[in-house]
Amino acid sequence: xSGFVNLNRGVRFGYFSQHHVDQLSLDLTPVGxxxxxxxxxxxxxYRRQLGRFGVSGDLALQSxxxxxxxxxxxxxxxxxxxxxxxxxxxDEPSNHLDVETIEALSHAIRSFNVSHQVSxxx
Numbered sequence: 291x292s293g294f295v296n297l298n299r300g301v302r303f304g305y306f307s308q309h310h311v312d313q314l315s316l317d318l319t320p321v322g323x324x325x326x327x328x329x330x331x332x333x334x335x336y337r338r339q340l341g342r343f344g345v346s347g348d349l350a351l352q353s354x355x356x357x358x359x360x361x362x363x364x365x366x367x368x369x370x371x372x373x374x375x376x377x378x379x380x381d382e383p384s385n386h387l388d389v390e391t392i393e394a395l396s397h398a399i400r401s402f403n404v405s406h407q408v409s410x411x412x
Contacts, residue, residue, distance in 0.1 A: 320357075
């Protein structure tokens with residue numbers, strides 16, 4: 291099988307690895323991690339973004355190491371979505387998630403709005 295893919299130069303990929311915990315700085319808080327990855331925003335903005343994924347209140351200020359597997363996944367989803375990707379690559383995204391969060395993830399994926407069309411031929 292051969293083929294090619296044409297992408298718009300403006301395509302922003304979001305990648306979620308099944309080993310996402312290895313990519314997090316466990317000694318930082320979720321807010322601190324976002325500050326490090328995406329500098330220049332207010333603490334309130336980082337907290338708002340984390341809150342979209344259920345990391346709110348005291349959770350946003352605890353060390354990532356102290357969070358549950360599902361909460362770490364939520365931080366990783368926040369990081370993936372922070373730059374507003376329009377193409378997602380998800381590698382076993384439901385690992386460490388409870389049923390309610392899996393349903394929320396499923397809903398979010400179904401309602402994901404792609405703003406740039408991707409064309410491909412094989």
